[in-house]
Amino acid sequence: MDYFAQQLINGLVLGSIYGLIAIGYTMVYGIVGMINFAHGDIFMIGGFIALISFLLLVSLGLTAIPLILLLVLLVAMAVTALYGWTVERIAYRPLRHSFRLAPMLSAIGMSFVLTNYSQVAQGARVKPVPPIITGGYTLHEGAEGFAVRLSNMQIMVVSVTIVLLAMFTWLVSRTRLGRDMRACEQDQTMAALLGVDVDRTISMTFVIGAALASVAGMMYLLYYGQVDFFMGFVAGIKAFTAAVLGGIGSLPGAVLGGLAIGLIETFWSAYFSVEYKDVAAFSILIIVLIFMPTGLLGRPEVEKV
Amino acid sequence: MTALSTETTQASRTAAIPFILKKAFLSACVALVLFSLMIGIRTEAGPDGQLTWWTRLGDLASIVGLVFGGSIVVELLRQWIGPTGAEKLVPAPVQRSLSLAGRFLGPALLVFTLLVPVIFYNQRYILDLAILVLTYVMLGWGLNVVVGLAGLLDLGYVAFYAVGAYSYALLATNFGWSFWVCLPLAGMLAAIWGAMLGFPVLRLRGDYLAIVTLAFGEIIRLVILNWQDLTGGPNGVSGIPRPSFFGIPLDNSDDGLAAKLGIEYSPTHRIVFLFYLILALALLTNWVTIRLRRLPIGRAWEALREDEVACRALGINTTTTKLTAFATGAMFGGFAGAFFATRQGFISPESFTFQESALVLAIVVLGGMGSQLGVALAALTMIGGFELFRGLETYRMLVFGMAMVLIMIWRPRGIIGHRAPTVYLTKAQAISSDLVKEGHG
Numbered sequence: 065m066d067y068f069a070q071q072l073i074n075g076l077v078l079g080s081i082y083g084l085i086a087i088g089y090t091m092v093y094g095i096v097g098m099i100n101f102a103h104g105d106i107f108m109i110g111g112f113i114a115l116i117s118f119l120l121l122v123s124l125g126l127t128a129i130p131l132i133l134l135l136v137l138l139v140a141m142a143v144t145a146l147y148g149w150t151v152e153r154i155a156y157r158p159l160r161h162s163f164r165l166a167p168m169l170s171a172i173g174m175s176f177v178l179t180n181y182s183q184v185a186q187g188a189r190v191k192p193v194p195p196i197i198t199g200g201y202t203l204h205e206g207a208e209g210f211a212v213r214l215s216n217m218q219i220m221v222v223s224v225t226i227v228l229l230a231m232f233t234w235l236v237s238r239t240r241l242g243r244d245m246r247a248c249e250q251d252q253t254m255a256a257l258l259g260v261d262v263d264r265t266i267s268m269t270f271v272i273g274a275a276l277a278s279v280a281g282m283m284y285l286l287y288y289g290q291v292d293f294f295m296g297f298v299a300g301i302k303a304f305t306a307a308v309l310g311g312i313g314s315l316p317g318a319v320l321g322g323l324a325i326g327l328i329e330t331f332w333s334a335y336f337s338v339e340y341k342d343v344a345a346f347s348i349l350i351i352v353l354i355f356m357p358t359g360l361l362g363r364p365e366v367e368k369v
Numbered sequence: 370m371t372a373l374s375t376e377t378t379q380a381s382r383t384a385a386i387p388f389i390l391k392k393a394f395l396s397a398c399v400a401l402v403l404f405s406l407m408i409g410i411r412t413e414a415g416p417d418g419q420l421t422w423w424t425r426l427g428d429l430a431s432i433v434g435l436v437f438g439g440s441i442v443v444e445l446l447r448q449w450i451g452p453t454g455a456e457k458l459v460p461a462p463v464q465r466s467l468s469l470a471g472r473f474l475g476p477a478l479l480v481f482t483l484l485v486p487v488i489f490y491n492q493r494y495i496l497d498l499a500i501l502v503l504t505y506v507m508l509g510w511g512l513n514v515v516v517g518l519a520g521l522l523d524l525g526y527v528a529f530y531a532v533g534a535y536s537y538a539l540l541a542t543n544f545g546w547s548f549w550v551c552l553p554l555a556g557m558l559a560a561i562w563g564a565m566l567g568f569p570v571l572r573l574r575g576d577y578l579a580i581v582t583l584a585f586g587e588i589i590r591l592v593i594l595n596w597q598d599l600t601g602g603p604n605g606v607s608g609i610p611r612p613s614f615f616g617i618p619l620d621n622s623d624d625g626l627a628a629k630l631g632i633e634y635s636p637t638h639r640i641v642f643l644f645y646l647i648l649a650l651a652l653l654t655n656w657v658t659i660r661l662r663r664l665p666i667g668r669a670w671e672a673l674r675e676d677e678v679a680c681r682a683l684g685i686n687t688t689t690t691k692l693t694a695f696a697t698g699a700m701f702g703g704f705a706g707a708f709f710a711t712r713q714g715f716i717s718p719e720s721f722t723f724q725e726s727a728l729v730l731a732i733v734v735l736g737g738m739g740s741q742l743g744v745a746l747a748a749l750t751m752i753g754g755f756e757l758f759r760g761l762e763t764y765r766m767l768v769f770g771m772a773m774v775l776i777m778i779w780r781p782r783g784i785i786g787h788r789a790p791t792v793y794l795t796k797a798q799a800i801s802s803d804l805v806k807e808g809h810g
């Protein structure tokens with residue numbers, strides 16, 4: 065039971081990270097109708113930016129950990145958001161009215177560019193950081209000496225995710241930008257006729273998605289203590305699986321799917337085999353798409369001629 | 370009137386210079402922010418696991434300068450060429466002679482390919498490279514059936530390549546079956562896997578299908594990597610038998626082909642044999658594709674690529690149509706895989722990564738989705754280009770990604786050629802709007 069509770073905590077933390085990435089997929093898919101294949105690499109870039117800015121701030125002589133983390137968060141979000149904007153501007157916007165496979169292929173190309181760019185820029189070796197947030201609580205002391213632990217790091221990951229999601233939900237449901245985004249999702253032409261700047265709205269979607277992914281990247285860096293140039297690929301596919309599982313286009317669905325994938329992966333590693341945890345996650349993607357193509361919270365897609 | 374219009378264009382060009390400069394300046398600013406942390410600072414893990422960093426301001430400055438200059442050039446080019454695109458660049462007579470040349474290019478290339486082992490008999494390196502190029506030509510032609518003809522984006526094509534390679538490797542090392550028995554088996558197994566994957570997932574829309582095939586490719590690779598008892602895991606399978614000339618081994622023994630023909634043995638014989646083997650396999654792929662394209666099934670593939678909803682409305686069973694395309698493509702992938710295994714003599718999961726899928730896909734896309742000659746030329750360009758920049762391993766993938774994006778922007782239907790549907794209406798029919806108004810049409 066204790067083991068189960070511990071795995072539950074670990075799974076929820078991992079799921080929060082996937083959920084943050086999945087939002088970027090689901091938002092872009094909802095508005096533009098394409099799979100932003102490079103989004104996983106944006107997450108990776110976010111991790112790198114967080115690492116580098118953290119090193120810089122520490123070298124500058126800052127010692128207050130909360131202040132450093134806040135600054136790192138802001139820098140990572142800002143710079144990664146600019147990456148998201150640039151990717152959209154260069155690789156997707158010229159293709160908006162191209163044939164249907166073009167944006168997907170362009171996105172694959174962009175994913176290669178980002179992966180190899182960070183390999184060239186920062187080297188292929190894994191970049192470790194020492195644990196920054198330490199300590200935690202022992203929730204329950206088991207009989208066989210197995211303790212259920214909740215570390216401060218895990219609390220931080222989950223609480224940052226919740227705060228960001230609250231902000232994001234507010235943004236989508238209450239602000240002008242959110243209304244524009246929802247309008248573009250329903251009907252781009254009509255939205256444009258009613259004075260919505262469609263190009264700008266789509267750009268902002270990519271910017272917000274990238275900012276959330278960068279937070280996920282930073283959380284990944286802090287939680288696992290390392291980043292490398294190849295981490296975006298697998299994390300990206302899993303987050304996409306999460307988005308599909310939750311119902312692509314649905315924001316609560318993305319988070320729900322993220323949590324589900326995180327839990328499944330953790331429990332699979334805990335009770336079956338660590339080697340096949342990625343196989344489990346990818347199989348879920350296939351199974352969900354076959355039996356439940358609209359996902360948990362998605363709407364069925366109506367095909368119009 | 371003409372003078373006036375030239376004057377106005379002149380005026381707009383001179384007026385555009387501040388605009389261009391402003392745009393370039395903005396691009397440079399964006400580049401500065403983008404690259405400041407990633408390029409300007411280099412991190413590396415020290416010997417004791419501690420991260421160290423140093424600055425590279427010179428690199429940063431030169432990249433930002435490059436972006437500034439590059440965006441001026443791009444903007445100028447855009448103004449001079451105009452927004453009409455590449456179509457106008459090639460005048461009609463040139464285009465006609467190009468298409469005439471294109472008609473002779475295929476046969477000429479084929480004759481040259483047939484003669485490659487004769488011309489370069491003593492140059493092992495060129496022969497090896499030619500075999501590699503032909504392997505990718507075959508893979509490209511196989512994937513072309515799926516992506517180019519049927520319009521299904523398959524990101525996991527390498528899975529079928531792996532299935533073929535491992536089928537041959539395991540059958541040959543465990544049971545000692547000969548290459549010529551295993552080759553059809555490898556193709557069949559790959560086709561069965563293709564059908565097994567395709568049957569449930571082919572109802573999905575294009576993008577979903579792409580991701581599912583990608584996931585499938587990764588699953589196959591991970592299973593091969595982890596199922597140590599069967600596949601040897603990361604160590605791979607070694608000691609895969611070399612192919613024989615229909616039962617006669619190509620070695621330096623008394624039973625060998627050289628001894629039987631009464632000529633002196635040379636290791637090049639095997640290379641030449643492998644060359645003609647892959648050439649025959651590739652030409653088989655090409656021939657089958659060309660023949661299939663004339664059959665109803667091939668027509669249905671092309672129709673499916675152009676418009677799936679219309680296909681369904683016309684009563685084409687889209688699922689079986691897609692399934693046949695998928696299985697056919699997978700079969701050729703399996704053949705190529707078996708060849709790869711016998712050529713290398715050693716296979717490991719490392720040869721079957723997503724990068725390989727993307728490379729084959731890029732060959733098909735660059736070649737112009739459906740054009741057989743285009744795919745062959747694209748394979749030659751890509752693999753040749755990779756070989757030229759062999760020393761710059763990491764940069765070449767960077768350039769490869771950039772090229773993919775640029776091709777999609779510049780000529781999404783392919784640089785080298787593109788294939789229009791085999792059958793199409795020569796004259797577009799104009800239908801009066803009266804006929805299609807609501808409730809009447």
